[in-house]
Amino acid sequence: MDVFETLLEQNPATRTIKVVDMHTSGEPTRIVVKGYPELEGSTLLEKRRYAREKHDDIRQRLMREPRGHGEMYGAILLRDTELTRSGEADIGVLFCHNEGYSTMCGHATIALGRFLIDTHDLDVFPRRNNLKHDEETSLTELRLHAPCGVVHLSVYTDDSHSDATRLVSFLGVPSFVTARDLQVDIPPAVQWKRLRDAQRNRVTVDIAYGGAFYALVSAKELGFPAGVRARDGATVAEFDEATAALKSILSPRKGLFGHPTEPDLEYLYSIMVVEETLKGELGLCFFADQQIDRSPCGSCVMARVALAVERDRLKIGEGCEYESVVSLLYEGNGFRGTAIEKTSEGLIVKVEGRAFYTGSASFVVEEHDVMPSGFTVALPN
Numbered sequence: 001m002d003v004f005e006t007l008l009e010q011n012p013a014t015r016t017i018k019v020v021d022m023h024t025s026g027e028p029t030r031i032v033v034k035g036y037p038e039l040e041g042s043t044l045l046e047k048r049r050y051a052r053e054k055h056d057d058i059r060q061r062l063m064r065e066p067r068g069h070g071e072m073y074g075a076i077l078l079r080d081t082e083l084t085r086s087g088e089a090d091i092g093v094l095f096c097h098n099e100g101y102s103t104m105c106g107h108a109t110i111a112l113g114r115f116l117i118d119t120h121d122l123d124v125f126p127r128r129n130n131l132k133h134d135e136e137t138s139l140t141e142l143r144l145h146a147p148c149g150v151v152h153l154s155v156y157t158d159d160s161h162s163d164a165t166r167l168v169s170f171l172g173v174p175s176f177v178t179a180r181d182l183q184v185d186i187p188p189a190v191q192w193k194r195l196r197d198a199q200r201n202r203v204t205v206d207i208a209y210g211g212a213f214y215a216l217v218s219a220k221e222l223g224f225p226a227g228v229r230a231r232d233g234a235t236v237a238e239f240d241e242a243t244a245a246l247k248s249i250l251s252p253r254k255g256l257f258g259h260p261t262e263p264d265l266e267y268l269y270s271i272m273v274v275e276e277t278l279k280g281e282l283g284l285c286f287f288a289d290q291q292i293d294r295s296p297c298g299s300c301v302m303a304r305v306a307l308a309v310e311r312d313r314l315k316i317g318e319g320c321e322y323e324s325v326v327s328l329l330y331e332g333n334g335f336r337g338t339a340i341e342k343t344s345e346g347l348i349v350k351v352e353g354r355a356f357y358t359g360s361a362s363f364v365v366e367e368h369d370v371m372p373s374g375f376t377v378a379l380p381n
């Protein structure tokens, strides 16, 4: 028995939460595997509300220092949802981040694709053995019930384990555009330096949904003509200031974030600063409370492909390479987004990427710990 196990035995008040950590293009996913309490509610969205109201201390503990960090991302597995019960999904998930619980996450979905194939612990994934596997293609199909709906994954599987050398792909929920070339006036009180320097007070944005709502804006529009890659002396903090200001102006405009069926999905999740590259598109994604996505952001890839199809830049069957400022540094580490099919509810987009394991951990809070929910520190730049 190691020191940690002895400690747990001596201190029964300590609740252990077990996690498996992965990264997708550099963006972390902390998969909560054991120890999370059962959530009340008959639907996944009711459970999401219950998690927010009753167990947010656990999210904070796992996402924030000293057990996590300001850019941590989480996935809480739900074995029982209305769609696992009806047979439409194999397992459910809640996604979480520095501020709360998101409605969709592409990078975590890609990580879960591998993890859920690899786990053979039926307490973790009771329907693991019911998954459809095609011997000819070596693909295993997995239906993940996310807050935005069911996401269909395909994972290369070798001797019942995921194949780390192959891309994981998923088909997302229908994606659509709610505003194109929207002119947004920026009031003087929230104008940022680069916008003032450019003597502008208006920016043009597009709003699109890919399981969550994104505002897509070019760096140039924000007053950064060199873009997110070259930046030409502009700091990430300046992009942070500009995107936070833009989000504060757009968020109250509820009409831009209308979802056909689900009010819980109707909010602006992120501002994605985009730039075209020779091979495709680059993006710097600020989401939740100004967290920066290290990955190209899978749900935003869905939104961007929907926009590209509407603009006639992509046709059905065509795809594009999407990079983040991190993934760009590593060959073959970005995402590919492909327009698959138009439906009456929106465009079905396929997203492909790669995820890797980074470790596992057991987290506890001792009875006398003075900071059980962890903390965040805003350090000066």
Ligand SMILES: O=C(O)[C@H]1NCC[C@@H]1O
Binding pocket: 027, 073, 102, 104, 105, 106, 107, 108, 287, 293, 295, 296, 297, 298, 299, 300
């Ligand atoms: O890949 C994605 O969709 C996510 N990554 C972090 C922010 C988004 O939810």
